[in-house]
Amino acid sequence: MTQAPEKTRPSVERPADAEGPAVGRPVDRVDGTVKTSGEARYAAEFPFPDIAHAAMVHSTITRGRITGIDTAEATAVEGVLAVITHENAPKMVPPGRPTPLDLSSMAPGTRVNYLNTDEVHWNGQPVAVVVAESLEAAHAAARLVRVTYDALPATTDFAAAQADATPVKGNLLEIGEAKKGDAEAALAAAPVSVDATYTTPPQNHNAIEPHATTAVWDGDRLTVHEATQGIEWVRKHLAVRFGVPAANVRVIATYVGGGFGGKGAVWAGTLLAVLAAKATGRPVRMALTREAVYRTVGGRTPTRQRVALGAGRDGQLTALLHEGVSAVGRMGGRSEAVGSQSQHLYAARTVLIRHSTTEMDTVPNTFMRAPGEAVGSFALESAVDELAVELGVDPVQLRTRNEPERSPTDGKRFSRQNLGRVYADGAERFGWAARDPKPRSMRDGRRLIGWGVASAFHMPIQLPADVSVRLAADGTVLVRSSFHEIGVGAATAQAQIAADALGVPVDAVRVEHGDSDQPVGPMAGGSGQTASLAAAVLEACDRIKREALALARKAPGSPLRGRRPAELRATGSGLFRADLPPGAESAGETYAAILTRAGRGYLEARTGSDNRLRAAAGQARFMTRFLLDRRRWVRAAIGAHFCEVAVDEDTGEVRVTRWVGVFDVGRVVNAKTATSQLRGGIVMGIGAALGEETLLDPRTGRIMNPGLGEYHVPVHADVPAIDVTYLDEPDPTAPAGILGIGEVSIVGVAAAVANAVHHATGVRVRDLPVTLDRLL
Amino acid sequence: MRPFAYVSAPDVDTAVRAIAEQPGAKLLGGGTNLVDLMRQDVERPTTVVDISSVPLTGVDELPDGGLRIGALVRNSHLAAHPLVRTRFPVLAQALLSGASGQLRNMATVGGNLLQRTRCLYFVDGAAACNKREPGSGCDAIGGFHRGNAVLGTSEHCVATHPSDMAVALAALDAVVEAQSVRGTRRIPLVELHRLPGDTPHLETVLDADELITAVEVPASAVAATSRYRKVRDRASFAFALVSVAAALDVEDGAVSAVRVALGGVAPKPWRAYEAERVLTGAPATEESFRAAAEAELADASGLPGNDFKIELARRTIVATLRQLRVEGGAA
Amino acid sequence: MVEVQLRVNGTAHRLELDPRVSLLDALREHLGLTGTKKGCNQGACGACTVLVDGERITACLALAVQYGGREITTIEGVAHPLQQAFVRTDGFQCGYCTSGQICSALGMLAEVEAGAPSAVTEHLAEPAVALTDAEIRERMSGNLCRCGAYNGITDAIRETAGVPS
Numbered sequence A: 001m002t003q004a005p006e007k008t009r010p011s012v013e014r015p016a017d018a019e020g021p022a023v024g025r026p027v028d029r030v031d032g033t034v035k036t037s038g039e040a041r042y043a044a045e046f047p048f049p050d051i052a053h054a055a056m057v058h059s060t061i062t063r064g065r066i067t068g069i070d071t072a073e074a075t076a077v078e079g080v081l082a083v084i085t086h087e088n089a090p091k092m093v094p095p096g097r098p099t100p101l102d103l104s105s106m107a108p109g110t111r112v113n114y115l116n117t118d119e120v121h122w123n124g125q126p127v128a129v130v131v132a133e134s135l136e137a138a139h140a141a142a143r144l145v146r147v148t149y150d151a152l153p154a155t156t157d158f159a160a161a162q163a164d165a166t167p168v169k170g171n172l173l174e175i176g177e178a179k180k181g182d183a184e185a186a187l188a189a190a191p192v193s194v195d196a197t198y199t200t201p202p203q204n205h206n207a208i209e210p211h212a213t214t215a216v217w218d219g220d221r222l223t224v225h226e227a228t229q230g231i232e233w234v235r236k237h238l239a240v241r242f243g244v245p246a247a248n249v250r251v252i253a254t255y256v257g258g259g260f261g262g263k264g265a266v267w268a269g270t271l272l273a274v275l276a277a278k279a280t281g282r283p284v285r286m287a288l289t290r291e292a293v294y295r296t297v298g299g300r301t302p303t304r305q306r307v308a309l310g311a312g313r314d315g316q317l318t319a320l321l322h323e324g325v326s327a328v329g330r331m332g333g334r335s336e337a338v339g340s341q342s343q344h345l346y347a348a349r350t351v352l353i354r355h356s357t358t359e360m361d362t363v364p365n366t367f368m369r370a371p372g373e374a375v376g377s378f379a380l381e382s383a384v385d386e387l388a389v390e391l392g393v394d395p396v397q398l399r400t401r402n403e404p405e406r407s408p409t410d411g412k413r414f415s416r417q418n419l420g421r422v423y424a425d426g427a428e429r430f431g432w433a434a435r436d437p438k439p440r441s442m443r444d445g446r447r448l449i450g451w452g453v454a455s456a457f458h459m460p461i462q463l464p465a466d467v468s469v470r471l472a473a474d475g476t477v478l479v480r481s482s483f484h485e486i487g488v489g490a491a492t493a494q495a496q497i498a499a500d501a502l503g504v505p506v507d508a509v510r511v512e513h514g515d516s517d518q519p520v521g522p523m524a525g526g527s528g529q530t531a532s533l534a535a536a537v538l539e540a541c542d543r544i545k546r547e548a549l550a551l552a553r554k555a556p557g558s559p560l561r562g563r564r565p566a567e568l569r570a571t572g573s574g575l576f577r578a579d580l581p582p583g584a585e586s587a588g589e590t591y592a593a594i595l596t597r598a599g600r601g602y603l604e605a606r607t608g609s610d611n612r613l614r615a616a617a618g619q620a621r622f623m624t625r626f627l628l629d630r631r632r633w634v635r636a637a638i639g640a641h642f643c644e645v646a647v648d649e650d651t652g653e654v655r656v657t658r659w660v661g662v663f664d665v666g667r668v669v670n671a672k673t674a675t676s677q678l679r680g681g682i683v684m685g686i687g688a689a690l691g692e693e694t695l696l697d698p699r700t701g702r703i704m705n706p707g708l709g710e711y712h713v714p715v716h717a718d719v720p721a722i723d724v725t726y727l728d729e730p731d732p733t734a735p736a737g738i739l740g741i742g743e744v745s746i747v748g749v750a751a752a753v754a755n756a757v758h759h760a761t762g763v764r765v766r767d768l769p770v771t772l773d774r775l776l
Numbered sequence B: 001m002r003p004f005a006y007v008s009a010p011d012v013d014t015a016v017r018a019i020a021e022q023p024g025a026k027l028l029g030g031g032t033n034l035v036d037l038m039r040q041d042v043e044r045p046t047t048v049v050d051i052s053s054v055p056l057t058g059v060d061e062l063p064d065g066g067l068r069i070g071a072l073v074r075n076s077h078l079a080a081h082p083l084v085r086t087r088f089p090v091l092a093q094a095l096l097s098g099a100s101g102q103l104r105n106m107a108t109v110g111g112n113l114l115q116r117t118r119c120l121y122f123v124d125g126a127a128a129c130n131k132r133e134p135g136s137g138c139d140a141i142g143g144f145h146r147g148n149a150v151l152g153t154s155e156h157c158v159a160t161h162p163s164d165m166a167v168a169l170a171a172l173d174a175v176v177e178a179q180s181v182r183g184t185r186r187i188p189l190v191e192l193h194r195l196p197g198d199t200p201h202l203e204t205v206l207d208a209d210e211l212i213t214a215v216e217v218p219a220s221a222v223a224a225t226s227r228y229r230k231v232r233d234r235a236s237f238a239f240a241l242v243s244v245a246a247a248l249d250v251e252d253g254a255v256s257a258v259r260v261a262l263g264g265v266a267p268k269p270w271r272a273y274e275a276e277r278v279l280t281g282a283p284a285t286e287e288s289f290r291a292a293a294e295a296e297l298a299d300a301s302g303l304p305g306n307d308f309k310i311e312l313a314r315r316t317i318v319a320t321l322r323q324l325r326v327e328g329g330a331a
Numbered sequence C: 001m002v003e004v005q006l007r008v009n010g011t012a013h014r015l016e017l018d019p020r021v022s023l024l025d026a027l028r029e030h031l032g033l034t035g036t037k038k039g040c041n042q043g044a045c046g047a048c049t050v051l052v053d054g055e056r057i058t059a060c061l062a063l064a065v066q067y068g069g070r071e072i073t074t075i076e077g078v079a080h081p082l083q084q085a086f087v088r089t090d091g092f093q094c095g096y097c098t099s100g101q102i103c104s105a106l107g108m109l110a111e112v113e114a115g116a117p118s119a120v121t122e123h124l125a126e127p128a129v130a131l132t133d134a135e136i137r138e139r140m141s142g143n144l145c146r147c148g149a150y151n152g153i154t155d156a157i158r159e160t161a162g163v164p165s
């Protein structure tokens, strides 16, 4: 076989128990034991002696009005406590309009006020909820609720709906149009050009934990155990909808079984569980069936994209056009900013980026891992590959040759620019030099072998984050914040950061998270959680060190007497002079010594504010700073994917056989969890490349494969050993040098696969997923 | 799931009596299909007769070298059986390519044969489906039917039979033994399932009160050189788009014995008699394989979303026979 | 209601159950053993994998009444080096599929021990199978991990099975 030998250089190079800083080390997850023993409890797993179970009834029409609901048969089922419909449901306050001043106003995925309206807006919208003593009774009775409708015409065919697309104007949070020069003219004049249309289908997150809520009212106080990536959004939103002060709502989400964006907004199940608990006066658990997740939680919206590239014979880009139309739910949803990476990735002399949306009567779409880029990169990076073929230039060279100095559309500076380096590293590890560029030139028996590349690009966001850090006299540390452990290893990372900041061992740090009683943490989204938290943890640790020093400076017997912070470093569970070896007599002292002498049990620092007004002001300040900063910098995590596929010559079956991904994600806090997360994005990208598609019947707008049997996420056998590395250099403009890593690695994956398939077979597939029927 | 009366049957007699006495009763084998469909309200038995501990779990060698397989033998156990692995590799491979390790440990031979279609509209109560609700129409024909059939269909239904195991058994001339209060009868496996015609809800020739007790696979020399090729969207844990069970003997460059059956393309495990006829005695060449595949699929007709299966089936037949020729030659 | 004797992790429980109750719901809702997860309730994800008399099954498609008297092992009853290996190799992220992966892997290793073949086993006639990475991946394909921790899971299983990489 024409194939470079597999490189087995380990991705993780520093041992877990190495001396020195904790940050960067492959520390085991702090929740490893509870997750491998079954002890970790998820939202549907909190016992209450009088728990009642809720099940949804979904509309079977797409748009219209309910003309009648017959609940008699369902109510008669033994064990049924209530059948809640729009005719008898307690009132909910309608959701307000989203405002950029309070991001939590974006919490509801939709304007629909469930069970407070007789209107139906999509096929599968909840129209009733059954509450029963048992799961069996609830689900059986839900089948017996008879609903009649007056149906109205609906828009359910994306292909047809595109005719009605309207341009996205764009604002600070959403990309509309970006322009430089006259790209159409440059394209027409270009000696070499490609101009093609690409499509991507709807997709669903499919976290293995289905959405679940356990809701308990106690008077006007509410506690919910929730599968969410946005505790604070849930808390504020429930308070608004049920007319209680936010302080009365407690949201607990210690462990969340995956999210990928699907647990970011507040969806019907959450609201209806709380509503059902209110209606029945019982603790209610709403554990969504997999089908209910598909019917009531939005996914990634379909797109149709045009990418046109013009270049000189030297491969220098003279024109880059990326136009995308995506569907949005008529009752909510957002544009899929497919041109996001195209604004910054390559130095084109002229650029035109345009987005438009068309409304459809579907469940509101929502963010899914790298919204915009994940599917936008499929079009852009496929087109770049097509151009490389046209030019007869190596696709790696074509990309690195067009690495921009400054962002091509707006002249912004890059906080770092390492595209050339990640490609060089990747090419080395993959053995790219051995590639014969001719399609169908490499084979292994009857399998055609292809190699493809694509760039990854993602701009992580930053979020406000409050934390409290408490340093106890025994040298242990407690970090608290209502952030989310959805699998990213967030608690482990913050333990490492606090450990280094205070100079204590990692296992001296305990991290409490996932409870709205804690200081308000960031949502798990936009790849922003770890860096945002790190900034706050560092600030809090800094204050603690200052306070410790303040105690020691005044103490007559302390070796730190009269010292200034700049002269000291935190190490050995205390503060020591940086100019002396830490072991040296009188170099400094431990926190234990300082606190004991001062008679203090602990020192505590808290960032952010408990005061509502001040917290709101703080959030507004944060947003302003964030947006200003965005105007100044392009701060992006980037990467280069190298992929090998084997395509069965007879059947067209595509299998990914090798993967190398090299990333620049700023500082890596935990080599182990970062590697896993980067791999996870690649795995999800392989799914999008080869199989994932939510089948929305264009005749009815009904999702026809609402299950894991028919929606094909990758299985073990689809995934080869994935070689992931990263540059591991701090980004000087980012908190603690950390860029986010949650999303970047999915970006470009589908294109790398499709490019490899083209190399293997000579067939260019421009429509995802690349199923075998497209290759016959 | 609707409520039902639960009866645990310790033996065949109790079970057949129970289903005879209770109209609306269903047998429960491993439950991997029945429980799923009951939960989706597609199956609504009023009584469930649990036969999972009925001792029909033997795999016994018949005097001629064939096998008698108890209906309650688990799919995984059958696949791991030494006689299956050595004499009927196509059967072991078909079983092992189906579902997952966990499901194969639950699934029984009888249940596997009688599992129902995976047509997307069959399991959705909101859709029109003649199989689920006779006379309601067929939403698959104008909708998503990528997984549906291209052979043996009717204007009323284009569903496939999803079993892998049954395809191998069809190629192996297996015979199904069924028992009821009226007695026992033997049905060739290829005659067990019906084509949809205008009664797609009638899927087999079994009566509602019949219990499959065993499947017999006659001795077959050609079966020693056999294999199952399953083409699917994932590398594992997915139903077949197309599958081929084949066995091939070549003597002096000519096909001396051949068996071919297809899965994923028809409402029943599809024995490719036409292909076998073309091949028998023909030179064991790529051209003959292709001609046989063409002949078998001459009457195939697809819909826009599954037309590709016709060409895919042709290619998979050729590829499987080609590989068997190589393996047979090497053996 | 029917009476069922469920033996779980060595303890016998006498339960009065609606026959519709799945083994999975019996464990989670009636016995408080929530370590076994529900990801699809359709046999399609493997999160609910438990061992019955040492064999792995998906508890969501099992009626509890069918499993009276059998020896059921859930993650709560597992104490095996494989669990530490999962932590070492980072064979999970969110942890929701993990109980199922671990139980499935233990059942799978027993199958390999017994010489059971898989769809990727080349020489079916041979009574023993070598546990290659391809074998591990094929045999574990009934357990989805949406976090994509597959590499770590394969590593953990390979390490625990004592097979050099």
Ligand SMILES: Cc1cc2nc3c(=O)[nH]c(=O)nc-3n(C[C@H](O)[C@H](O)[C@H](O)COP(=O)(O)OP(=O)(O)OC[C@H]3O[C@@H](n4cnc5c(N)ncnc54)[C@H](O)[C@@H]3O)c2cc1C
Pocket: A709, B026, B027, B028, B029, B030, B031, B032, B033, B034, B035, B036, B071, B072, B097, B098, B099, B100, B103, B106, B107, B108, B109, B110, B111, B112, B113, B114, B115, B162, B163, B164, B165, B210, B211, B212, B213, B237, B238, B239, B240, C042, C043, C044
């Ligand atoms: C996620 C998933 C993926 C799957 N993938 C595949 C695949 O790739 N390939 C494949 O072939 N299959 C696949 N299957 C289907 C699986 O193989 C079948 O569900 C299984 O074989 C059915 O056997 P069982 O014993 O569990 O049947 P049950 O569910 O117990 O019964 C099925 C039907 O057969 C009847 N029945 C059972 N035993 C008898 C008997 N002895 N006599 C008369 N009637 C009887 C029952 O009444 C019922 O109607 C998959 C299933 C799932 C859930």
Ligand code: SF4
Pocket: B117, B119, B120, B121, B122, B128, B129, B130, B131, B132, B137, B138, B139, B140, B141, B148, B156, B157, B158, B159, B200
């Ligand atoms: S193909 Fe058959 S099973 Fe599918 S919808 Fe049509 S009638 Fe029903």
Ligand code: FES
Pocket: C037, C038, C039, C040, C041, C042, C043, C044, C045, C046, C047, C048, C049, C058, C059, C060, C061
């Ligand atoms: S919950 Fe049982 S397989 Fe998914």
Ligand code: FES
Pocket: A208, A257, A258, A487, C091, C092, C093, C094, C095, C096, C097, C098, C144, C145, C146, C147, C148, C149
């Ligand atoms: S660890 Fe999250 S699904 Fe596997």
